[in-house]
Amino acid sequence: SQTIHQWPATLVQPVGSPLSLECTVEGTSNPNLYWYRQAAGRGLQLLFYSVGIGQISSEVPQNLSASRPQDRQFILSSKKLLLSDSGFYLCAWSLTAFSGNTIYFGEGSWLTVV
Amino acid sequence: GNSVTQMEGPVTLSEEAFLTINCTYTATGYPSLFWYVQYPGEGLQLLLKATKADDKGSNKGFEATYRKETTSFHLEKGSVQVSDSAVYFCALSYGNNRLAFGKGNQVVVIP
Numbered sequence: 001s002q003t004i005h006q007w008p009a010t011l012v013q014p015v016g017s018p019l020s021l022e023c024t025v026e027g028t029s030n031p032n033l034y035w036y037r038q039a040a041g042r043g044l045q046l047l048f049y050s051v052g053i054g055q056i057s058s059e060v061p062q063n064l065s066a067s068r069p070q071d072r073q074f075i076l077s078s079k080k081l082l083l084s085d086s087g088f089y090l091c092a093w094s095l096t097a098f099s100g101n102t103i104y105f106g107e108g109s110w111l112t113v114v
Numbered sequence: 115g116n117s118v119t120q121m122e123g124p125v126t127l128s129e130e131a132f133l134t135i136n137c138t139y140t141a142t143g144y145p146s147l148f149w150y151v152q153y154p155g156e157g158l159q160l161l162l163k164a165t166k167a168d169d170k171g172s173n174k175g176f177e178a179t180y181r182k183e184t185t186s187f188h189l190e191k192g193s194v195q196v197s198d199s200a201v202y203f204c205a206l207s208y209g210n211n212r213l214a215f216g217k218g219n220q221v222v223v224i225p
Contacts, residue, residue: 032210032211034212034213036213042217043203043215043216043217043218044158044203044213044215044218046212046213046214049210049212051210057210059212090157090158092158092213094211095211096210096211100146100163100165100207101207101211102148102160102163103148103160103207103211103213104160105150105157105158105159106157107156107157108156108157
């Protein structure tokens, strides 16, 4: 069966510090991978998605970047965090192609920028 | 564009009451529709889905029917339990399985 893990689960970072959130998927090959953010009172927003190694699409301009160095690894980064980067970050995966495929989410990472 | 609208505000109801959460969508083409549930401090779990018009998704006593004519996917449960307290998100999928979410509804079930 497939599993998705992301870490760390919780972190508190000062403004201007770097960020690295990591996500891995097991039990499948060539998944689509996604990073979503859930900010307080703002619902869920897609930040990045990837359909293959090294292929990253950004949905909204922001202070963050994403990378996919391996087939089942997806990393969310920032060189200098802003207060507005605080939120709950969710990694997700799906099988490719069919739009009705279920999208599966990780446990989430709580980021507080202070 | 693609967007999902959920009814405003939290929903508070007594145990064994009937639950309805409204969801309408705007989309190009024919998206698949989903309901996800988020329990406190956790990620999102798929509750149910429907991939074409008139499909009914169901799981754990929850149901939703894909209504193309009204562009709706309302969530219903006949008798809620305290354990159903959570946030419920309606979503549609578009290119490359990206999801557009509604803002979510907090459901609080009182014993």
